[in-house]
Amino acid sequence: MSISDINTYMNQVGRKARTASRALAAARTGQKNHALNSIADLLDARRETLMAENRKDLDAGRDKGLSEALLDRLELTSARIDAMIEGLRQIAALPDPIGGIFDMNYRPTGIQVGRMRVPLGVVGIIYESRPNVTADAAALCLKSGNATVLRGGSEAFHSNQAIAGAIQEGLEQAGLPGDAVQVVETTDREAVGAMITMPEYIDVIIPRGGKGLIERISRDARVPVIKHLDGICHVYVDDEADPQKAFDVCLNAKTQRYGTCNTLETLLVHDTIAEDFLPVMAKAYSEKGVELRGCDKTCAILGESCVPATEEDWDTEYLAPILSIRVVDSLDQAMDHIEEHSSRHTESIITENITKARRFLQEVDSSSVMVNASTRFADGFEYGLGAEIGISTDKFHARGPVGLEGLTSVKFIVLGDGHVRE
Amino acid sequence: MSISDINTYMNQVGRKARTASRALAAARTGQKNHALNSIADLLDARRETLMAENRKDLDAGRDKGLSEALLDRLELTSARIDAMIEGLRQIAALPDPIGGIFDMNYRPTGIQVGRMRVPLGVVGIIYESRPNVTADAAALCLKSGNATVLRGGSEAFHSNQAIAGAIQEGLEQAGLPGDAVQVVETTDREAVGAMITMPEYIDVIIPRGGKGLIERISRDARVPVIKHLDGICHVYVDDEADPQKAFDVCLNAKTQRYGTCNTLETLLVHDTIAEDFLPVMAKAYSEKGVELRGCDKTCAILGESCVPATEEDWDTEYLAPILSIRVVDSLDQAMDHIEEHSSRHTESIITENITKARRFLQEVDSSSVMVNASTRFADGFEYGLGAEIGISTDKFHARGPVGLEGLTSVKFIVLGDGHVRE
Known part of the structure; x- marks a missing residue:
C-alpha cells in the first residue's frame, strides 16, 4: 500500500486506536476471550494463505540478500503457526487482569477507598522481523484491554498483513471493533517517527528488536517506552x-x-x-x-x-x-x-x-x-506471569519480565453515601 | 553562589546523587527515621536563621515586584515551620515501603519467585516558590530510599539553602551521606535543562508548580516525569x-x-x-x-x-x-x-x-x-497514603495521588537450591 502523507495516515490510525480503546476497556472478559479464540481458529483455517504470503516476504528477502539467520526468523512454518495459535489459546485461558478491585478499605471519614486495575489505553509495538510477534503482542494487549498499533519490520510486511486480517476478523466476530488492533499498512520509516511522538493517541511504546532499534526509539520517543536493552x-x-x-x-x-x-x-x-x-x-x-x-x-x-x-x-x-x-x-x-x-x-x-x-x-x-x-x-x-511481552531493564512502571499486569494501570475508586470533606 | 559551567556542575551533582543513592537504598529503616527526626530537630532549633534567610528572599521579592499572593506563598512563618517539622515527624512514623517482599510462591520447577519493593534511585524535584516543598519532598524521597536533587524557585533561594543545610546535617547525624539530598546551588535556568536530560543520574523528575512549568518540563525531559496537569x-x-x-x-x-x-x-x-x-x-x-x-x-x-x-x-x-x-x-x-x-x-x-x-x-x-x-x-x-508528593494524571507508573509507594519500584527475587533450567 502506498500512502502519500504518512503523518496524516498515522494520525488516523492513532485516532481510530483511541476510539477503539474505549470499547476495549469496557469489553467483558468473555468477549475478549471469544475474540482470541476466533483469531486462533482463523489462523488455523488460513495456514495456506499465511504461508503463501510469507513466501512473498521470503522471496523478497532473498532478493534483498537477507542473511540465512534473518530469513530463518522470518519464516512462518506450520510449527510456528501452531505455536501462534497455541499462544492465543493460552492467553485466552489466563485470568483477566482488568477490573480487579483491591485494597478497598474504610477511611476515618467514612468513605471507602480502593483501587481498580484498568488498561493503559493504546499500546504501540515496534518490532523487527519475526511475524509471530504480531499475534503474540496483539493477544496480550487485547487481553489486558488495550488497543494496539503494531509496526512490524518491512521484510515481514505481507506476513504481518495476513495475520492482521485474521485478527481484525476475529475481533469483529466477538463484537469488538476491528480497529482495536491495527497493523500499520506502510513500510515507510517515517511511520515509526510519527508513532513515537503521538502522546495524544499512544500511551506507551514497546520496541522489540536489536539494541540499535531500542536506543533510537528511546531517544526520540515523546511517550513512555518499556524498553529492554542489554542483558549482561x-x-x-x-x-x-x-x-x-x-x-x-x-x-x-x-x-x-x-x-x-x-x-x-x-x-x-x-x-x-x-x-x-x-x-x-x-x-x-x-x-x-x-x-x-x-x-x-x-x-x-x-x-x-x-x-x-x-x-x-x-x-x-x-x-x-x-x-x-x-x-x-x-x-x-x-x-x-x-x-x-x-x-x-x-x-x-x-x-x-x-x-x-x-x-x-x-x-x-x-x-x-x-x-x-x-x-x-x-x-x-x-515466573508464572503466564506470558511475557518483554523484559524491562528500567525501574519506572514495570521492571523485569512484563506480563499482562505490566500493560495495566490502576485508578482509585471511592464510595460514599453523600460524604463531603470537612 | 556563582557557578560558571552549569553542565559540569550539574553532572557533579548527578554523580554524587547516584553514589549516595546506593547507600540510601541499603539504609536501615531506623537510620532513615533517625535522619528525618534529626532534620526536624534542626529546623526547630534554627527557626530564627530560617526566618532571617527567608526575609532576604521576601525583601528581594518585593524589590522585584512579586505579587502579594506570591510573597505570601514564599513566606516562612513560624506556623509554616511547625508544619514542616510536623510533616517530617509524620513521615518518620510511616511504615518503610522498602524491602517488603510479596507474592512469594513456589513454581513448578521448585524455585521460589517473589517481588521486593525497592527505591527508584534518584528523584529530581523541580518546584516553584513554596520553600516548605524542600523539606516535604526530601523527606518523602528519603523515607522511600531515594536520593534527591531539588531545584527550587530562584525567589526562594536563601530559604531553600537554609533548609538544605539542616537536611544535610540531619542526614550526617544519622550516618547517611549528606549528598543524599542536594539542593541545586544556582538559580541559572540552564540547571533545569541539565537536570531533566541526565538519565544516567536521575531516574524520574517530579515538577511541582504551574501548568506552564509542567508542560515545558514534560516536553523537554529525557527521563520519566510524574506530572500533574489540569484538574477539570x-x-x-x-x-x-x-x-x-x-x-x-x-x-x-x-x-x-x-x-x-x-x-x-x-x-x-x-x-x-x-x-x-x-x-x-x-x-x-x-x-x-x-x-x-x-x-x-x-x-x-x-x-x-x-x-x-x-x-x-x-x-x-x-x-x-x-x-x-x-x-x-x-x-x-x-x-x-x-x-x-x-x-x-x-x-x-x-x-x-x-x-x-x-x-x-x-x-x-x-x-x-x-x-x-x-x-x-x-x-x-x-486516601490513607500518609503523605503525597503529587497527583499523577498519567497512567504510566503511578496514577492519582502519589505517596511513598509511587517513589518505589519492584524487583523479582528468586530462591533456589542449585536449580537449573531444563
Whole structure:
C-alpha cells in the first residue's frame, strides 16, 4: 500500500486506536476471550494463505540478500503457526487482569477507598522481523484491554498483513471493533517517527528488536517506552558456595542457550575457592566449546585454556559461547563489579551463607536477583506471569519480565453515601 | 553562589546523587527515621536563621515586584515551620515501603519467585516558590530510599539553602551521606535543562508548580516525569440521585476550596431533575458568591442567575468561584462529555442506582472515580497514603495521588537450591 502523507495516515490510525480503546476497556472478559479464540481458529483455517504470503516476504528477502539467520526468523512454518495459535489459546485461558478491585478499605471519614486495575489505553509495538510477534503482542494487549498499533519490520510486511486480517476478523466476530488492533499498512520509516511522538493517541511504546532499534526509539520517543536493552548477567560464586550447586548453575546459566538476554556473561569467583573451582568449570565449558576470557588471576589458574580479558569484556553482552571470568576477594568486590558493569537485568549468588544471600538480595540493583538459581530462570513463563511481552531493564512502571499486569494501570475508586470533606 | 559551567556542575551533582543513592537504598529503616527526626530537630532549633534567610528572599521579592499572593506563598512563618517539622515527624512514623517482599510462591520447577519493593534511585524535584516543598519532598524521597536533587524557585533561594543545610546535617547525624539530598546551588535556568536530560543520574523528575512549568518540563525531559496537569473535575447528578446527597456533594466539591485541583469545575445534571435541582443548587452557590455559566437548558431554568457557557468553559480549570453547568439527557451523554472534556483527574456520580454506579466506576477513565462522594476527597492524606508528593494524571507508573509507594519500584527475587533450567 502506498500512502502519500504518512503523518496524516498515522494520525488516523492513532485516532481510530483511541476510539477503539474505549470499547476495549469496557469489553467483558468473555468477549475478549471469544475474540482470541476466533483469531486462533482463523489462523488455523488460513495456514495456506499465511504461508503463501510469507513466501512473498521470503522471496523478497532473498532478493534483498537477507542473511540465512534473518530469513530463518522470518519464516512462518506450520510449527510456528501452531505455536501462534497455541499462544492465543493460552492467553485466552489466563485470568483477566482488568477490573480487579483491591485494597478497598474504610477511611476515618467514612468513605471507602480502593483501587481498580484498568488498561493503559493504546499500546504501540515496534518490532523487527519475526511475524509471530504480531499475534503474540496483539493477544496480550487485547487481553489486558488495550488497543494496539503494531509496526512490524518491512521484510515481514505481507506476513504481518495476513495475520492482521485474521485478527481484525476475529475481533469483529466477538463484537469488538476491528480497529482495536491495527497493523500499520506502510513500510515507510517515517511511520515509526510519527508513532513515537503521538502522546495524544499512544500511551506507551514497546520496541522489540536489536539494541540499535531500542536506543533510537528511546531517544526520540515523546511517550513512555518499556524498553529492554542489554542483558549482561552475572553469577557470583561465594567462598561458602556448595560446589555442586555452583557447577550446575554456572554451566546451565551459560550454556543452556547462548543467544538469550538472561544468559550468564560474566562469572565472578571468590579467590579462596578459585583454584579448586575454576579448573573443573573450565573443563566443562571447554567441552561445550565456550571460550573463556579471564582476569590475571583466572588466567594464572587456567593457563592456556583462557585468554586475557580486556576492560571491554566486562561490559559486553556476548550472546555467544564466550564467558568472561573474574576472581574477586569478597562479596563486596563482587557487588562493586556488578554495580559498575551489570546492565541490571539478572544476577545470582551461589552461597550457603544466609547473611550474604540476604545482603545480595537487598543490595544488588537488578530486575531479577537470585540465590542458588540459574539466571536462565529470568522469564515471564518461569515466573508464572503466564506470558511475557518483554523484559524491562528500567525501574519506572514495570521492571523485569512484563506480563499482562505490566500493560495495566490502576485508578482509585471511592464510595460514599453523600460524604463531603470537612 | 556563582557557578560558571552549569553542565559540569550539574553532572557533579548527578554523580554524587547516584553514589549516595546506593547507600540510601541499603539504609536501615531506623537510620532513615533517625535522619528525618534529626532534620526536624534542626529546623526547630534554627527557626530564627530560617526566618532571617527567608526575609532576604521576601525583601528581594518585593524589590522585584512579586505579587502579594506570591510573597505570601514564599513566606516562612513560624506556623509554616511547625508544619514542616510536623510533616517530617509524620513521615518518620510511616511504615518503610522498602524491602517488603510479596507474592512469594513456589513454581513448578521448585524455585521460589517473589517481588521486593525497592527505591527508584534518584528523584529530581523541580518546584516553584513554596520553600516548605524542600523539606516535604526530601523527606518523602528519603523515607522511600531515594536520593534527591531539588531545584527550587530562584525567589526562594536563601530559604531553600537554609533548609538544605539542616537536611544535610540531619542526614550526617544519622550516618547517611549528606549528598543524599542536594539542593541545586544556582538559580541559572540552564540547571533545569541539565537536570531533566541526565538519565544516567536521575531516574524520574517530579515538577511541582504551574501548568506552564509542567508542560515545558514534560516536553523537554529525557527521563520519566510524574506530572500533574489540569484538574477539570466533574460531578454528574443522575435522575436517580438522592437530592440531599447531591446538594451536599455539589456544594462541598465546588466551594470547600476554590484553588485546588480536585475542586469541581463542571456540573452535569440529568434533565428530568434539572428543573427541581438546579434552582436550589444555584441559590446555595449564589450565597457563596459562585458565578454560574450554563448550557442553554441551564440558562433557561436559572434565568438571570446564570450566564451562557462558551465551548471554552467546558475545557477550563477555573480554580476560582466559577462553575460551568450542563444538562444532559442520560448517563451516556454525561460520560461522553467527561470523555471529551475531563482532564482525567477526578469525577463523581451521584445516584442511588447501583447499575449506573458500576458502569460509571468501570467506564470513566480518570485517576479517581467516585460514587456519592465529593471530588475534594481525591488526596493522598484522605486516601490513607500518609503523605503525597503529587497527583499523577498519567497512567504510566503511578496514577492519582502519589505517596511513598509511587517513589518505589519492584524487583523479582528468586530462591533456589542449585536449580537449573531444563
